[in-house]
Amino acid sequence: MKMPAGLDIERFYDEHAQPLFAFLLNLTRDEADTRDLLQEIFVKLAREPKLLDGVREERAFLIRLAHNAAIDLMRRRGTRERTKENFAAEIISVFAPASDPDEAVFREQLTQALAELPPEQRAVTHLKLWVGLTFEEIATALEIPPNTAASRYRYALDKMRARLRPLYEEMKKAE
Amino acid sequence: MMNDEMEQFENRLRRQPVKEIPGEWRVKILAATQTASRPRPRVPFLSTLNSQLSTIFWPHPKAWAGLAAVWIFILVLNFSTRDSSPQLAVKSTPPSPEVIVQLQKQQRMFAELMGPRDPAVADRPKPQMPRPRSQCTEWQVG
Numbered sequence: 001m002k003m004p005a006g007l008d009i010e011r012f013y014d015e016h017a018q019p020l021f022a023f024l025l026n027l028t029r030d031e032a033d034t035r036d037l038l039q040e041i042f043v044k045l046a047r048e049p050k051l052l053d054g055v056r057e058e059r060a061f062l063i064r065l066a067h068n069a070a071i072d073l074m075r076r077r078g079t080r081e082r083t084k085e086n087f088a089a090e091i092i093s094v095f096a097p098a099s100d101p102d103e104a105v106f107r108e109q110l111t112q113a114l115a116e117l118p119p120e121q122r123a124v125t126h127l128k129l130w131v132g133l134t135f136e137e138i139a140t141a142l143e144i145p146p147n148t149a150a151s152r153y154r155y156a157l158d159k160m161r162a163r164l165r166p167l168y169e170e171m172k173k174a175e
Numbered sequence: 176m177m178n179d180e181m182e183q184f185e186n187r188l189r190r191q192p193v194k195e196i197p198g199e200w201r202v203k204i205l206a207a208t209q210t211a212s213r214p215r216p217r218v219p220f221l222s223t224l225n226s227q228l229s230t231i232f233w234p235h236p237k238a239w240a241g242l243a244a245v246w247i248f249i250l251v252l253n254f255s256t257r258d259s260s261p262q263l264a265v266k267s268t269p270p271s272p273e274v275i276v277q278l279q280k281q282q283r284m285f286a287e288l289m290g291p292r293d294p295a296v297a298d299r300p301k302p303q304m305p306r307p308r309s310q311c312t313e314w315q316v317g
Contacts, residue, residue: 009208013201021200022193039204046208096192107191129189161184168184 007049013042016059019131020066026094026126027070027119037069063131063141067123074119094126102171106164113163121156124149 017038024034041062045051055061093111098104114122123142127133135153139146161168232239 009212010205013205017201017204018196021196025194035200035204038200039207042204042208043211046212094193096194110188110191129185130191130193157181157185160188161181164184168187 007045007052009042009046012045012058016062017042019059020062022094022130023063023123023126024066024070025092026114026122027067028073029092029115031092033073037066037073040069041065057137057140059131060133060137060141063127063133064143067142071119102174106167106171109164109167110160113160116163117156117159121152121159124152125156125160128153 020038020041021034024037025031028034028037044065052058052061093107094114095107095111098107114125117125120142124138127138127141128135133141135146135149138144138149138153142149
């Protein structure tokens, strides 16, 4: 499936859709919204392949598109929708289901802890831990200084550690 | 010690696998991109206008029709009750000679009461102020 200006959209999808999906799901906490945003991004690229002209880091560029789209969506949502988002945050998990019950509880708690973070800290944490980007790459993708990315990550990690400490300590003892 | 603990915690988080993207999304999203990349046929102006108006009027067509009916009724009512009698200015007659004489008399009385008219302050010529030497061009030329 070749695109007009030589953009191989299938390759793009296969390489980047999975990390974008997890990132968007972590931000929106809604599968339907995540699908809409993902489709919006790929349709935008198919319609305007010139957007990729001169782009060196495809992943960073796509993450920026995804982040902006998610922020726009969150702004479009009213207070009522945000309440729905908070409610949904208790149910929608960003992680794969675990067979081990302890691990399942940990993932559930982690999902909850992530939901309690402000979106900007959540974005940085996700990109650092589950996309494996460096602070420089995160800074490029989110258009923020690298120091800001690093400090947001530290704050988020401290909060999550405080939130998960009892469970984490227990699991460590059991190991 | 503290850093080690933090690192362990970080690694623990990193090891948590994120959810997989549903497989069926691929076909749907790629199909959407195919549709989007096709050149769009030119839509005639009237068709665009029609679709725009439909978008505006679609939610409550009966309400819009009702509103239009009310306006038509108001216009009809307005035209039917319009006053066809001639205007007041046309109807009025010129004042009688007695009235004119009376008015002239009043005007003269008023002029007498006011007394002779002084020339206005603004009309008086301004006293000539001595100009600075630099502006005495006649002298310089002379």
